[in-house]
Amino acid sequence: MAEKLLEIKNLKQHFHVGKGNTVKAVDGITFDIYKGETLGLVGESGCGKSTTGRTIIRLYDATDGQVLFNGEDVHGKKSAKELKKFNRKMQMIFQDPYASLNPRMTVADIIAEGIDIHGLAKDKKERMEKVYELLETVGLNKEHANRYPHEFSGGQRQRIGIARALAVDPDFIIADEPISALDVSIQAQVVNLMKKLQREKGLTYLFIAHDLSMVKYISDRIGVMYFGKLVELASAEDLYNNPMHPYTRSLLSAIPLPDPDTERTRKRVSYDPKVHNYSDNEQIEMREIVPGHYVYCSEKEAQTYKAQYVK
Amino acid sequence: MEKILEVKDLEVSFQTYGGSVKAVRGVSFDLHKGETLAIVGESGSGKSVTSQTIMKLIPMPPGKITGGQILFNGDDIVPKTEKQMEKIRGKEISMIFQDPMTSLNPTMKIGTQIMEGLIKHQNMSKQAAKTRAVELLNLVGIPMPERRVNQYPHEFSGGMRQRAMIAIALAANPKLLIADEPTTALDVTIQAQILDLMKDLQSKMDTSIIFITHDLGVVANVADRVAVMYAGQIVEMGTVDEIFYDPRHPYTWGLLASMPSLDNDNKAELAAIPGTPPDLTNPPKGDAFAARNQYALAIDFEEEPPMYQISETHFAKTWLLHPDAPKVEPPEAVKNRMRQLSSTFDQAVLVKEGK
Numbered sequence: 001m002a003e004k005l006l007e008i009k010n011l012k013q014h015f016h017v018g019k020g021n022t023v024k025a026v027d028g029i030t031f032d033i034y035k036g037e038t039l040g041l042v043g044e045s046g047c048g049k050s051t052t053g054r055t056i057i058r059l060y061d062a063t064d065g066q067v068l069f070n071g072e073d074v075h076g077k078k079s080a081k082e083l084k085k086f087n088r089k090m091q092m093i094f095q096d097p098y099a100s101l102n103p104r105m106t107v108a109d110i111i112a113e114g115i116d117i118h119g120l121a122k123d124k125k126e127r128m129e130k131v132y133e134l135l136e137t138v139g140l141n142k143e144h145a146n147r148y149p150h151e152f153s154g155g156q157r158q159r160i161g162i163a164r165a166l167a168v169d170p171d172f173i174i175a176d177e178p179i180s181a182l183d184v185s186i187q188a189q190v191v192n193l194m195k196k197l198q199r200e201k202g203l204t205y206l207f208i209a210h211d212l213s214m215v216k217y218i219s220d221r222i223g224v225m226y227f228g229k230l231v232e233l234a235s236a237e238d239l240y241n242n243p244m245h246p247y248t249r250s251l252l253s254a255i256p257l258p259d260p261d262t263e264r265t266r267k268r269v270s271y272d273p274k275v276h277n278y279s280d281n282e283q284i285e286m287r288e289i290v291p292g293h294y295v296y297c298s299e300k301e302a303q304t305y306k307a308q309y310v311k
Numbered sequence: 312m313e314k315i316l317e318v319k320d321l322e323v324s325f326q327t328y329g330g331s332v333k334a335v336r337g338v339s340f341d342l343h344k345g346e347t348l349a350i351v352g353e354s355g356s357g358k359s360v361t362s363q364t365i366m367k368l369i370p371m372p373p374g375k376i377t378g379g380q381i382l383f384n385g386d387d388i389v390p391k392t393e394k395q396m397e398k399i400r401g402k403e404i405s406m407i408f409q410d411p412m413t414s415l416n417p418t419m420k421i422g423t424q425i426m427e428g429l430i431k432h433q434n435m436s437k438q439a440a441k442t443r444a445v446e447l448l449n450l451v452g453i454p455m456p457e458r459r460v461n462q463y464p465h466e467f468s469g470g471m472r473q474r475a476m477i478a479i480a481l482a483a484n485p486k487l488l489i490a491d492e493p494t495t496a497l498d499v500t501i502q503a504q505i506l507d508l509m510k511d512l513q514s515k516m517d518t519s520i521i522f523i524t525h526d527l528g529v530v531a532n533v534a535d536r537v538a539v540m541y542a543g544q545i546v547e548m549g550t551v552d553e554i555f556y557d558p559r560h561p562y563t564w565g566l567l568a569s570m571p572s573l574d575n576d577n578k579a580e581l582a583a584i585p586g587t588p589p590d591l592t593n594p595p596k597g598d599a600f601a602a603r604n605q606y607a608l609a610i611d612f613e614e615e616p617p618m619y620q621i622s623e624t625h626f627a628k629t630w631l632l633h634p635d636a637p638k639v640e641p642p643e644a645v646k647n648r649m650r651q652l653s654s655t656f657d658q659a660v661l662v663k664e665g666k
Contacts, residue, residue: 189583192580216571258530
């Protein structure tokens with residue numbers, strides 16, 4: 001794959017929770033996102049995957065580390081104008097389509113808010129035309145523009161959220177669990193829509209989710225997070241066929257599959273961080289085991305993983 | 312096998328300003344002892360209302376059971392009063408809810424919440440109830456139960472809370488356990504633990520379980536039999552193998568095809584079911600699924616399909632099984648999983664006239 005769109009370098013996000021305690025929600029993660037790809041980020045709740053997404057888009061100020069978007073530091077000092085320019089290029093789709101749309105604004109105003117702020121429409125007519133076009137793109141129609149969010153179902157609201165993100169013509173979209181709150185039959189509709197938009201507009205996605213089968217379907221590469229660390233990063237297929245980190249293995253072994261025969265013979269692997277048994281002088285870091293497949297491990301483990309790898 | 316629950320032609324509706332919503336429209340099923348029945352369907356399909364009606368937990372009014380019977384151990388619970396129901400709830404039938412944070416009382420210790428049912432239904436002394444509460448916490452796999460009984464729900468993690476809920480539900484050795492999306496709010500790893508726990512406890516206590524979920528993976532894991540609900544009706548019912556390897560209803564096909572498969576590296580578009588479920592204030596004429604169904608026949612828009620029987624245990628409510636119906640090919644993803652099952656009849660048999 002070609003150009004790097006986003007470089008995340010040793011990103012840290014620590015929260016002060018009072019009494020001198022800090023929660024290390026994201027604790028030094030490094031990865032790149034290439035132009036036009038979908039990077040999936042999975043892990044259990046509380047592992048820091050959502051925080052990672054929110055820090056990348058500057059909803060939180062990073063404690064340490066860098067996020068480079070097209071080579072430019074996202075967290076650096078910015079004038080209001082620069083910030084505006086940057087905000088246009090990066091957008092977010094949220095998990096809860098009920099809480100993320102203002103109930104007192106019409107759909108047209110919700111979608112056009114970005115258009116107004118960035119002055120992307122010359123006059124009212126052009127603004128409405130843009131709104132109609134966006135509604136059509138996400139599979140809704142013109143008549144929906146003057147309605148309010150409560151008049152829509154969950155799947156339709158998520159489409160409105162997507163239209164809002166697309167309004168300012170972004171390059172990069174962070175989708176934080178965009179389908180978790182939706183029904184199975186509607187999930188497929190939204191995922192298909194996201195894929196279609198990616199093909200047509202050359203978008204880059206960071207797709208955060210805990211539904212592993214959907215993540216595998218939509219992602220080119222997948223990162224697995226555990227307690228604020230990125231423990232494994234590989235192409236979607238390689239990760240499923242050759243999981244190396246014991247946590248990834250345990251995660252994969254727990255996915256319920258819609259197939260009674262495999263379920264009857266399922267062997268679940270549990271993960272205990274003690275299995276690593278690291279000694280104090282060992283360097284634990286992201287190591288490339290095979291090209292494009294990174295695992296957070298010690299030198300000794302890296303050797304074992306390499307030996308076990310089967311193509 | 313002994314039948315523990317028989318639901319016959321159950322109809323439930325809710326009075327709202329917009330008119331009466333017919334949430335459950337003629338649902339019938341049986342449940343045997345020690346069996347797990349999974350009810351699947353999307354939100355608004357009536358699966359939760361059905362199960363809450365079995366415990367008579369729906370608010371009445373606005374809710375109303377407009378028809379049908381619920382026989383629990385041969386005894387109809389529909390006419391029972393609130394007082395009589397209190398003897399059944401928690402003792403004979405228990406429920407596990409989806410969201411453990413909102414269904415546990417945040418101001419009561421976990422131990423006290425478990426003891427409540429024991430003291431009420433089994434006339435235990437406080438002392439004995441507490442000992443039993445510790446045992447139950449131990450049984451559901453909570454470490455250090457002696458300390459945990461004195462803690463409050465906020466001191467528990469999500470998975471631990473769900474275990475505590477299971478402990479409460481099992482306190483009085485119920486004969487029937489209704490689990491309404493018990494793992495939807497949990498992570499996959501925790502989900503797998505809770506499912507294992509439920510199966511383990513079921514085999515020890517011989518409880519029957521009604522398991523409500525929209526996750527087909529979970530269904531394949533826990534269920535003996537599956538009922539697929541759509542718009543307040545059961546559209547297909549059968550053993551877990553029949554539903555996953557020989558589905559007959561186009562809605563079941565749609566559900567199965569819309570899930571990406573893990574070992575399939577095919578990046579083709581997912582077969583989504585178009586549109587949204589119908590408004591049950593005015594259920595559509597004919598088959599409620601017709602408008603979203605690519606296999607819909609002309610008659611689907613006119614007349615509701617009757618129930619057809621495909622094997623001793625397999626039923627489906629679709630005109631496609633009518634002898635004169637054209638032969639259709641299910642979607643690719645479903646065809647790949649189809650198998651010939653030995654118990655299938657040569658010809659689908661009409662069992663009930665549609666209304």
